[in-house]
Amino acid sequence: MDCIFVGNLAVRVEIKGKSKKQMWGGPPYFGAIVAKTLGCNPTIISKVSSNFDTKWLKYFEKENINLIKIPAWKDMIYEVTYDNENNREAKVIEDPGPIVAVPKIKGDIIIINSYFGKIGLSALQNLKEENNLLVLDAQGYIRDKDPDGKVINVPWLDKEDYLRYVDILKINANELFFLTGKKTLNSASNLLKLGPKIVVLTLGAQGSYIFYEKKYAKIPIYETNKYEHAGIGDVYITSFAIRYKETNDVIDAGYFASAAASFVSEGIIPNNREKIEKRCKTLREIFLV
Helix, strand or coil: CEEEEECCCEEEEEEECCEEEEEEECHHHHHHHHHHHCCCEEEEEEEECCCCCHHHHHHHHHCCCEEEEEECCCCEEEEEEECCCCCEEEEEEECCCCECCCCCCCCCEEEECCCCCCECHHHHHHHCCCCCEEEEEHHHHCEEECCCCEEEECCCCCHHHHHCCCCEEEEEHHHHHHHHCCCCHHHHHHHHHHCCCEEEEECHHHCEEEEECCEEEEECCCCCCCCCCCCHHHHHHHHHHHHHHHHCCHHHHHHHHHHHHHHHHCCCCCCCHHHHHHHHHHHHHHCCC
16 A cells, blocks of 8 residues: 655754753654555655755665655755643744645555644645545644744634545544634544545543534543654544555454553554554454454
8 A cells, every 4th residue: 555645854853941951853754654654655755854864865865755745945854842831832943835736647645744843735636546544644734933933823724625626624623623623522523524524623631522424423542651743643534544545444453542542642653553453452342342
């Protein structure tokens, strides 16, 4: 199965008190690794500058992750600062700009997901085919920056133009508000009327809801002792899309995605399918699914 990830790779800098940690990141990075774990052939389409970290390039080559580079002057760099209550504030340090267009490439699953900045409508039009799954994470479409680079949320005013091409839409509660003006299950369900066949609403420690065919399902989390932020949603939606493509079972895909995302909460990008399957089985047994 071929999975195409469209979105800018990023360097994430985390600041907690006096601690400062730099790491590779960006939704395509997390998604491609878990796709590889699940037996898929991942391709990333990202803006990349001539100064892009060669160690990162060698890593992708070693892992057989294809990288299609769109030339850029800068690479994506952002800081996330946590306060004493673990609240966070994000700031864009360098921005390569939005991905406006992409080359024509075939994929069984297309995942449109960038931490910051819209991916152009022509990219969706160019990649969407009758028999593939096009997945869109709304996070990049509601984020902008103020003059100081601080990341702020803005309404997604032209969402109807995009969502007609989308099979699976992923949102969180904050994104739901900036999409609909409300934070209710009905408002999430109403997004199905704009084109998506499935809407996935992730709520962190509260689990997730999946809306489809005029009904919805509540998916619990696999509880762990830790809770890390970076990459949880990216691994969740990638795992969900792959499992759904394999089984055409919405509920099963939700439990599988919850199991996969639990590893990220422990600071691990899942790299063993058997371990994901084991947690998925445990989760379903606990909730008698």
